Amino acid sequence: MKKRVLTGVTTTGIPHLGNYVGAIRPAIAAAANPDAESFLFLADYHGIIKCHDPEVIHASTQAVAATWLACGLDPERTTFYRQSDIPEVPELNWILTCITAKGLMNRAHAYKAAVQANLDAGQTDQDHGVEMGLYSYPILMSADILMFNAHEVPVGRDQIQHVEMTRDIAQRFNHRFKELFVLPEAKVDDNVELLVGLDGRKMSKSYGNTIPLFESEKKLQKAVNKIITNLKEPGEPKSPDESPLFDIYKAFATPAETAEFTQMLADGLAWGEAKKLLGAKLNAELAPKRERFHELTARPAQIEDILQAGAAKARKQARELLDQVRDAVGIRALR
Ligand code: ADP
Ligand code: TRP
Numbered sequence: 001m002k003k004r005v006l007t008g009v010t011t012t013g014i015p016h017l018g019n020y021v022g023a024i025r026p027a028i029a030a031a032a033n034p035d036a037e038s039f040l041f042l043a044d045y046h047g048i049i050k051c052h053d054p055e056v057i058h059a060s061t062q063a064v065a066a067t068w069l070a071c072g073l074d075p076e077r078t079t080f081y082r083q084s085d086i087p088e089v090p091e092l093n094w095i096l097t098c099i100t101a102k103g104l105m106n107r108a109h110a111y112k113a114a115v116q117a118n119l120d121a122g123q124t125d126q127d128h129g130v131e132m133g134l135y136s137y138p139i140l141m142s143a144d145i146l147m148f149n150a151h152e153v154p155v156g157r158d159q160i161q162h163v164e165m166t167r168d169i170a171q172r173f174n175h176r177f178k179e180l181f182v183l184p185e186a187k188v189d190d191n192v193e194l195l196v197g198l199d200g201r202k203m204s205k206s207y208g209n210t211i212p213l214f215e216s217e218k219k220l221q222k223a224v225n226k227i228i229t230n231l232k233e234p235g236e237p238k239s240p241d242e243s244p245l246f247d248i249y250k251a252f253a254t255p256a257e258t259a260e261f262t263q264m265l266a267d268g269l270a271w272g273e274a275k276k277l278l279g280a281k282l283n284a285e286l287a288p289k290r291e292r293f294h295e296l297t298a299r300p301a302q303i304e305d306i307l308q309a310g311a312a313k314a315r316k317q318a319r320e321l322l323d324q325v326r327d328a329v330g331i332r333a334l335r
Contacts, residue, residue: 006039006150011047013205022156070293085311088318093143196244234270
């Protein structure tokens with residue numbers, strides 16, 4: 001059996017450097033392996049958890065789809081689809097919900113962060129503003145992964161916990177009903193840290209602190225110029241942990257180039273110069289993809305056709321497994 005690789009990107013905004021190095025680039029590289037079968041998708045049911053603006057969800061769906069394609073996803077080789085086009089996923093989500101421990105969800109970091117924000121704000125109700133979508137979001141992600149029995153899930157470091165929860169849920173199902181699910185593993189690129197955004201928090205579509213992937217070269221450099229640095233003067237030695245700029249550089253460079261960049265900083269490279277080098281590095285990798293992105297964005301109907309073909313392929317596989325899952329829990333025809 002071929003190794004199955006699967007990952008998704010939430011449709012809540014315009015893809016950024018973190019999405020690219022954390023998930024999109026490694027997933028496309030893994031999909032090119034002839035021994036792998038790949039499932040890459042737009043997580044729009046995840047999108048509506050955090051974003052309640054229909055126009056943003058819609059525009060983001062198009063941007064995320066065009067980004068996958070512009071970055072080299074080949075829809076002939078990869079099953080490329082939109083989560084909401086696969087009704088088997090929410091069906092599996094419910095079955096998994098029925099066997100997931102509430103305590104497991106209490107430990108999910110998105111939920112814990114919301115509780116912490118309430119406590120910090122002096123709220124007496126720690127669940128203030130927390131909706132069930134956010135609370136049970138790791139179950140939906142488990143359904144995404146288990147629906148196609150993925151072995152490997154390329155993700156950024158923030159998602160490792162969710163893949164571990166998926167293993168937990170799969171194990172519980174396998175033990176209680178029938179060995180139907182593969183236990184997936186998160187695949188994290190060793191060279192890639194969780195990139196920090198322009199405000200010092202994790203770079204995220206939800207925080208408005210990103211460096212978007214496909215801005216013009218000029219705007220890209222402008223965003224790079226906003227990366228936080230300290231007040232050290234040109235000529236003063238600098239170390240990699242003094243600015244998020246370094247991890248971004250590292251994610252786009254070879255180890256030898258990173259070593260050279262580290263040395264230049266130690267030798268007193270000015271932050272302004274470091275930003276120019278980073279801008280040029282990013283542009284070299286992104287410029288050809290940016291052009292394809294704009295071509296694709298101009299043809300949404302073509303993207304839709306690709307997604308529909310992907311959904312048909314995905315649903316066929318999903319149905320087969322879901323039928324077995326339903327049977328295993330006792331949901332079957334009366335004859
Ligand atoms: P966002 O937080 O921007 O909405 P998503 O939740 O859609 O991002 O994440 C899609 C993929 O991108 C996930 O695999 C996630 O781990 C990865 N990712 C998101 N932000 C970063 C980041 N700042 N650095 C590295 N990877 C990231
Ligand atoms: N929850 C992921 C994120 O916010 C996106 C996602 C949804 C995903 N379903 C997935 C990633 C399944 C990998 C596998 O980043």
